[in-house]
């Protein structure tokens with residue numbers, strides 16, 4: 001069978017983020033050897049916190065890395081939405097026993113480095129995963145039996161297949177989808193951490209709290225034994241996106257967008273140090289991100305706003321799905337990639353489109369829309385929220 005790699009054939013994964021490393025683990029468990037090529041000088045993760053919904057737990061369980069990842073997880077009690085203008089609570093989703101029973105898993109917040117290093121350690125402990133840092137991929141070619149990848153410094157790698165897990169500005173996507181640059185929305189995001197000792201007493205909550213304001217929102221939740229709080233603030237900006245790429249943040253720019261906040265939550269933004277600034281963007285979902293022996297995964301395939309806190313969870317789910325499909329067709333990669341894509345397209349597109357709507361109508365609502373939002377949310381019960389979130393959190397539920 002020409003298209004079936006012999007046992008031990010290797011696959012090239014471009015990108016050593018959460019998606020790429022999870023993919024390497026999944027492909028190993030499907031019997032393939034893997035090489036991961038990472039552009040950065042060393043494998044690592046930028047940023048602090050990440051929220052992990054029950055569907056993310058399912059993926060980690062299936063990949064066999066759950067216990068290691070969750071050693072420092074904080075199990076928060078609830079998700080809370082506050083009106084960032086009036087300071088009133090408008091919604092609360094309890095995450096206790098009924099939530100866990102309903103979705104088969106808890107909800108946790110973890111440090112990105114803890115998730116990434118659990119995946120990395122697993123890859124490092126496997127002699128059939130080759131990890132190459134400082135290996136920026138700048139092109140590839142494929143024929144009927146293999147793919148050859150070139151790095152910027154002139155190295156060449158061959159494999160039976162190629163997975164582009166190279167993030168929101170994916171080179172691999174450029175070659176096989178070709179839908180131009182990321183769609184920059186004008187939403188800018190600032191991230192920092194604040195020692196718990198500096199959090200106002202009344203807001204030292206074991207919860208992910210979101211302050212929704214006009215064209216802005218910000219979130220805080222505890223991390224690492226509750227010694228830190230992760231702070232993420234997002235606002236609409238008319239500045240040129242090129243000026244705003246990942247770089248140190250400017251507190252004055254940030255505070256100018258949050259003057260509406262009541263004193264207590266505003267003090268969190270005022271006290272936080274070491275802000276980093278990101279430009280946010282996404283892409284219109286596409287119906288095809290696979291070309292024969294090459295496919296995409298994670299943010300390279302379906303970049304989304306972070307508003308459902310699901311981008312990394314989607315990348316983990318992708319990795320599990322790919323593993324299952326490679327197994328199901330005994331390593332016939334073109335077939336496996338097609339089947340993987342068919343299973344993932346609709347779900348990930350729904351996340352992308354729903355995240356846009358969540359930002360626009362709920363998190364960033366202003367004027368009368370803000371009042372309508374509050375009115376609608378106030379009457380919702382926990383059960384209403386659980387039903388509305390079932391399509392996200394119930395995915396891959398295990399007994």
Ligand SMILES: Cc1cc2nc3c(=O)[nH]c(=O)nc-3n(C[C@H](O)[C@H](O)[C@H](O)COP(=O)(O)OP(=O)(O)OC[C@H]3O[C@@H](n4cnc5c(N)ncnc54)[C@H](O)[C@@H]3O)c2cc1C
Nearest residue numbers: 015017018019039051137166167298299309310311312313
């Ligand atoms: C503010 C914010 C908050 C978020 N919060 C959450 C959350 O709470 N929960 C959640 O599930 N998700 C969250 N996300 C989304 C999540 O961070 C991403 O979806 C996830 O990290 C994507 O992983 P990835 O591996 O696909 O891409 P990335 O993490 O971007 O990894 C891509 C890797 O590829 C490398 N690379 C790029 N180009 C090349 C090349 N040419 N050659 C070799 N290597 C290359 C990069 O250096 C990088 O290491 C959030 C995102 C943001 C911006």
